Amino acid sequence: xxxxYIEQALGVVPEPNILINIVSRRVKQxxxxxxxxxxxxxxxxxxxxxxxxxxxxxxxFELAED
Numbered sequence: 001x002x003x004x005y006i007e008q009a010l011g012v013v014p015e016p017n018i019l020i021n022i023v024s025r026r027v028k029q030x031x032x033x034x035x036x037x038x039x040x041x042x043x044x045x046x047x048x049x050x051x052x053x054x055x056x057x058x059x060x061f062e063l064a065e066d
Contacts, residue, residue, distance in 0.1 A: 005051040012054055013061065019054070022061055026050035 013019040030036065030046040037058040038049065053059045 001045070001047045001051065005048055005055065009051045009054045012057070018061070018063070022054060022059060023047060023050045026053060026059060 009019055009023075010016065013022060027046045027050050030049055036049045037053050038056055040049070040052070044052070050059075
């Protein structure tokens with residue numbers, strides 16, 4: 001994973017554990033032939049694609065209330 005993508009994604013999802021869960025779920029989807037929600041001119045790993053989707057706001061999330 002690219003370090004700059006991780007830092008930018010943490011700006012969107014400040015809790016690292018939640019970011020890990022979001023990215024890991026999306027990586028599974030991408031590996032099972034889901035199409036990326038972003039366009040890229042460079043070849044990216046599924047992890048980097050998932051991080052870019054978070055950064056660009058293509059993936060949303062909700063936190064459960066206690």
